Amino acid sequence: MNRKLVVIGAGMASGRMLEHLFEAAPGQWDVTLFNAEPRGNYNRLMLSPVLSGDKTYDQIVTHDDAWYAAHGVTCRFGESVTAIDRDAQVVHGANGPVPYDALVIATGSAPFIIPVPGKDLPGVCTYRDLEDTNAMIEASRPGAKAVVIGGGLLGLEAAAGMAARGADVTVIHLMGHLMERQLDPAAGYLLQKDLEARGIRVHCQGVTKAILGTDRVEAVLLEDGTVYPADLVCMAVGIRPETRLANDAGLEVARGITVDDQMQTSDPAILALGECVEHDGQLFGLVAPLYDQARVLAATLAGQEAVFRPVQTATKLKVTGCDLFSAGDFTDAPGREDIVFRDPGRGIYKRLVLEGDRLVGAVMYGDTADGAWFFDKIRKGADITPDRDTLIFGPAFAGGAQADPLAAVAALPPEAEICGCNGVCKGQITAAITGGATTLDAVRGLTKASASCGTCTGLVEQVMALTLGDGFAANANPPMCKCTDHTHEDVRRLIKSMGLKSIPAVMQDLGWRTVGGCASCRPALNYYLIADWPAEYRDDRQSRFVNERNHANIQKDGTYSVVPRMWGGVTSAAELRAIADAADRYAVPMIKVTGGQRIDLLGVRKEDLPAIWADFNDAGMVSGHAYAKGLRTVKTCVGEQFCRFGTQDSTGLGIRLEKLLWGSWTPAKVKLGVSGCPRNCAEATCKDIGIVCVDSGFQISVAGAAGMDVRETVPLLTVPDADAVCDVVAAFVQLYRENARYLHRIYKWVDKVGLDWCRDQVADPAIRGALVARFAESQSIYQTDPWADHAARPAEWAPVADLTLRAAE
Amino acid sequence: MSMIDIAALDDIPRQGARVVRTPLGCVAVFRTADDHVFALDDRCPHKGGPLSEGIVHGAQVTCPLHGWVFDMATGSAQGADDGRVVTYAVRSENGRVLLDAAALSGRRAA
Ligand SMILES: Cc1cc2nc3c(=O)[nH]c(=O)nc-3n(C[C@H](O)[C@H](O)[C@H](O)COP(=O)(O)OP(=O)(O)OC[C@H]3O[C@@H](n4cnc5c(N)ncnc54)[C@H](O)[C@@H]3O)c2cc1C
Ligand code: SF4
Ligand code: SF4
Numbered sequence: 001m002n003r004k005l006v007v008i009g010a011g012m013a014s015g016r017m018l019e020h021l022f023e024a025a026p027g028q029w030d031v032t033l034f035n036a037e038p039r040g041n042y043n044r045l046m047l048s049p050v051l052s053g054d055k056t057y058d059q060i061v062t063h064d065d066a067w068y069a070a071h072g073v074t075c076r077f078g079e080s081v082t083a084i085d086r087d088a089q090v091v092h093g094a095n096g097p098v099p100y101d102a103l104v105i106a107t108g109s110a111p112f113i114i115p116v117p118g119k120d121l122p123g124v125c126t127y128r129d130l131e132d133t134n135a136m137i138e139a140s141r142p143g144a145k146a147v148v149i150g151g152g153l154l155g156l157e158a159a160a161g162m163a164a165r166g167a168d169v170t171v172i173h174l175m176g177h178l179m180e181r182q183l184d185p186a187a188g189y190l191l192q193k194d195l196e197a198r199g200i201r202v203h204c205q206g207v208t209k210a211i212l213g214t215d216r217v218e219a220v221l222l223e224d225g226t227v228y229p230a231d232l233v234c235m236a237v238g239i240r241p242e243t244r245l246a247n248d249a250g251l252e253v254a255r256g257i258t259v260d261d262q263m264q265t266s267d268p269a270i271l272a273l274g275e276c277v278e279h280d281g282q283l284f285g286l287v288a289p290l291y292d293q294a295r296v297l298a299a300t301l302a303g304q305e306a307v308f309r310p311v312q313t314a315t316k317l318k319v320t321g322c323d324l325f326s327a328g329d330f331t332d333a334p335g336r337e338d339i340v341f342r343d344p345g346r347g348i349y350k351r352l353v354l355e356g357d358r359l360v361g362a363v364m365y366g367d368t369a370d371g372a373w374f375f376d377k378i379r380k381g382a383d384i385t386p387d388r389d390t391l392i393f394g395p396a397f398a399g400g401a402q403a404d405p406l407a408a409v410a411a412l413p414p415e416a417e418i419c420g421c422n423g424v425c426k427g428q429i430t431a432a433i434t435g436g437a438t439t440l441d442a443v444r445g446l447t448k449a450s451a452s453c454g455t456c457t458g459l460v461e462q463v464m465a466l467t468l469g470d471g472f473a474a475n476a477n478p479p480m481c482k483c484t485d486h487t488h489e490d491v492r493r494l495i496k497s498m499g500l501k502s503i504p505a506v507m508q509d510l511g512w513r514t515v516g517g518c519a520s521c522r523p524a525l526n527y528y529l530i531a532d533w534p535a536e537y538r539d540d541r542q543s544r545f546v547n548e549r550n551h552a553n554i555q556k557d558g559t560y561s562v563v564p565r566m567w568g569g570v571t572s573a574a575e576l577r578a579i580a581d582a583a584d585r586y587a588v589p590m591i592k593v594t595g596g597q598r599i600d601l602l603g604v605r606k607e608d609l610p611a612i613w614a615d616f617n618d619a620g621m622v623s624g625h626a627y628a629k630g631l632r633t634v635k636t637c638v639g640e641q642f643c644r645f646g647t648q649d650s651t652g653l654g655i656r657l658e659k660l661l662w663g664s665w666t667p668a669k670v671k672l673g674v675s676g677c678p679r680n681c682a683e684a685t686c687k688d689i690g691i692v693c694v695d696s697g698f699q700i701s702v703a704g705a706a707g708m709d710v711r712e713t714v715p716l717l718t719v720p721d722a723d724a725v726c727d728v729v730a731a732f733v734q735l736y737r738e739n740a741r742y743l744h745r746i747y748k749w750v751d752k753v754g755l756d757w758c759r760d761q762v763a764d765p766a767i768r769g770a771l772v773a774r775f776a777e778s779q780s781i782y783q784t785d786p787w788a789d790h791a792a793r794p795a796e797w798a799p800v801a802d803l804t805l806r807a808a809e
Numbered sequence: 810m811s812m813i814d815i816a817a818l819d820d821i822p823r824q825g826a827r828v829v830r831t832p833l834g835c836v837a838v839f840r841t842a843d844d845h846v847f848a849l850d851d852r853c854p855h856k857g858g859p860l861s862e863g864i865v866h867g868a869q870v871t872c873p874l875h876g877w878v879f880d881m882a883t884g885s886a887q888g889a890d891d892g893r894v895v896t897y898a899v900r901s902e903n904g905r906v907l908l909d910a911a912a913l914s915g916r917r918a919a
């Protein structure tokens with residue numbers, strides 16, 4: 001008599017398993033196949049082409065009624081198995097029990113639902129089966145609004161499919177870049193760009209707070225307050241092995257149903273495969289290893305020897321036009337090395353990860369033609385030493401191909417602006433060159449490009465090099481750091497003209513040679529992005545030097561100094577008392593009066609910082625930014641209020657300027673001084689910006705220094721009233737913020753661009769007004785007290801664990 | 810090797826570090842952009858700078874005091890600088906960070 005086999009779940013894995021079984025042991029098993037879905041086996045992977053309209057359901061069915069009939073399979077589709085009785089060897093379905101000699105659990109996995117309010121509203125779906133797919137097709141009328149929560153493989157295929165049907169789709173992703181499990185930030189950035197190009201909005205670092213709606217979904221609310229209207233919400237945040245039946249039956253279950261190398265569970269009569277199992281601590285989410293499981297399980301049932309060994313898997317996204325490939329392991333780990341190739345012009349990124357003489361991982365975007373070749377090397381563990389130098393160019397390597405440092409400039413469209421001062425675009429420069437201008441001066445003369453502040457000179461030269469070929473030898477300007485060939489000035493200009501709004505975007509589109517930059521370029525890029533896109537870019541704390549990251553100056557023994565702001569150097573008895581109290585409470589070893597007219601508490605322990613800040617906040621004081629590349633102090637004299645020589649209220653003006661400028665980030669530190677008369681008690685003429693009051697008004701001078709270099713300021717403008725002082729100073733600071741290179745103090749920058757150019761800018765009422773407006777926009781975002789932010793989360797400042805407490809064990 | 814659970818992975822910022830206090834001094838536990846973890850003595854061999862406060866790039870960290878760069882996997886200084894930081898076994902598992910306790914119990918041979 002035939003033995004009875006019951007299979008729970010007609011999915012990708014069990015379908016393949018049955019094919020192998022009927023081949024290996026024809027006519028030996030009477031099979032009953034249960035499926036909760038009201039249909040038989042179909043190709044789940046192909047739901048995405050069904051969603052996008054490229055295929056129909058009929059085209060993706062893998063086993064039809066004729067096949068089940070030919071193999072004598074009793075189909076119980078649309079019927080969930082509700083219990084397994086292991087003692088009686090019977091499974092219970094809604095329509096009655098079925099006895100088994102052998103049982104196969106192939107229940108796949110269940111989509112994870114994030115427990116937010118509104119998750120059960122009509123119009124919220126997941127992406128797992130045909131019902132979900134049809135719900136999305138139904139909802140994707142042109143113009144309908146869909147929100148996909150989750151920017152992994154499934155979420156993006158759902159998003160692309162709905163967008164292809166005309167829906168207006170937003171993807172909300174928790175992490176910093178899309179598909180973070182398969183892609184590194186650079187590839188994630190390129191993917192995001194391609195999706196955005198097809199109209200899909202991508203919101204990274206978005207935490208879903210609630211799904212809103214009364215009778216059905218209306219919108220999705222994020223923690224940061226953003227609201228996206230939605231007619232449909234698809235949750236694609238991950239999957240969980242479907243183990244409920246196995247759990248209830250008392251089988252051994254870890255995260256998935258535990259199986260051995262023969263796919264046997266803890267009960268010898270029960271086997272399991274697919275996404276519901278865990279083998280050797282590993283779960284499965286792609287079909288390749290499941291097919292191997294299917295072969296092994298069928299062999300086990302047929303009484304043959306077989307052993308399951310998980311193979312490496314590679315990922316591809318099934319969205320036309322988004323060419324990505326990821327395989328193996330590409331995390332940074334001991335002894336690993338990277339080979340990176342970027343071709344910004346064609347949007348290509350390739351990264352190979354080597355461990356010793358073997359290739360262990362590969363991530364590619366834009367050109368994945370060689371993916372299979374690399375994957376093969378990864379799987380075989382092939383020794384790559386012989387072709388290591390040329391490996392990244394793939395099998396077709398024909399010798400000598402080199403990453404081209406001019407590629408980013410070559411890729412710029414003719415309308416890209418090269419010279420910001422004079423609004424000259426690339427096309428005009430190319431035209432001038434082809435029209436006969438073969439020297440920089442000639443190009444300057446014809447187009448005015450680089451004729452003003454000169455920071456775009458490097459780019460103009462690169463356009464010349466591209467247009468003239470070898471006939472042009474550019475001035476060698478040093479590159480920003482070893483990660484790139486571009487100078488600071490080029491990078492600043494390209495960030496603007498190419499609209500680059502994140503560090504990965506800059507690194508990709510400008511062809512960075514390293515994976516995550518270095519300690520020299522990261523803080524610079526972070527600053528440039530803050531300065532150029534104040535509203536869109538978000539400060540990256542981890543790209544800041546320690547002092548700015550911790551909002552306090554680190555001392556050589558690892559303690560910190562704390563300096564509260566004292567507006568214009570003026571304090572009060574209450575503030576002094578609060579400072580004295582804090583010094584006592586935190587046993588501050590030294591209290592020092594600084595050169596900037598305020599008080600420094602030195603030697604504070606890192607874990608005490610949030611508490612001391614909170615105390616100062618309570619006393620009405622905010623951070624003095626004594627650590628910042630930003631506004632430090634405005635030093636003042638007592639002025640006309642008390643001094644017999646005073647001509648104006650220098651103290652009041654200093655306070656006003658400090659309140660205007662504090663909190664702004666600048667390329668390097670900025671210090672001001674305001675003196676009430678030319679006797680200059682506030683030493684205003686060796687500051688970055690100095691103001692000297694005279695009877696007729698205010699003399700504003702700039703570019704002083706009193707550090708390693710000592711410089712006297714040079715006159716910028718003289719203005720009649722305090723309002724004008726504030727406008728000129730704000731405009732000048734903004735000009736500096738937008739144009740200087742990172743770490744250049746004002747005097748160095750003015751040396752480069754020339755005082756006359758600066759004066760022309762801030763003296764012109766229209767330009768000055770625009771600069772003031774841009775400064776105000778930035779301040780509306782960045783003028784916040786960092787102490788208040790951080791004091792609220794003190795735990796982050798203490799050690800994460802203390803093992804000295806366990807030492808006694 | 811006995812690994813002990815010291816923190817959640819998310820307690821450590823990406824491209825950042827947190828400090829663990831041990832009988833042998835502070836240990837810096839780093840997390841890279843792609844979620845790999847490393848553990849090193851939190852003392853720069855140059856002049857004792859706290860490496861946990863450095864900028865993390867790829868699998869390297871730059872000391873905040875004078876800019877020496879260390880390979881976090883081996884602990885050795887890169888480029889022209891000569892020095893090595895002690896490293897400890899650490900791994901992340903199911904969102905938790907596990908650190909080698911035996912090496913840190915104070916009984917390590919000097
Ligand atoms: C849209 C989409 C696209 C995908 N794209 C890819 C891809 O490109 N590449 C790739 O490798 N993988 C892809 N996957 C993943 C792949 O589809 C899964 O890994 C695979 O389907 C898992 O196979 P399985 O047999 O374990 O589970 P499933 O195929 O999910 O089958 C399990 C079946 O069991 C049924 N079931 C569950 N509980 C019971 C019960 N109690 N009683 C009866 N029946 C039950 C379910 O209804 C289901 O039909 C994709 C998945 C989806 C959803
Ligand atoms: S600068 Fe002039 S106004 Fe100010 S304190 Fe000195 S003498 Fe008095
Ligand atoms: S002058 Fe030199 S030693 Fe003194 S505080 Fe400044 S940097 Fe330190």
Ligand code: FES
Nearest residue numbers: 853856858872875
């Ligand atoms: S202490 Fe680390 S580089 Fe000097």
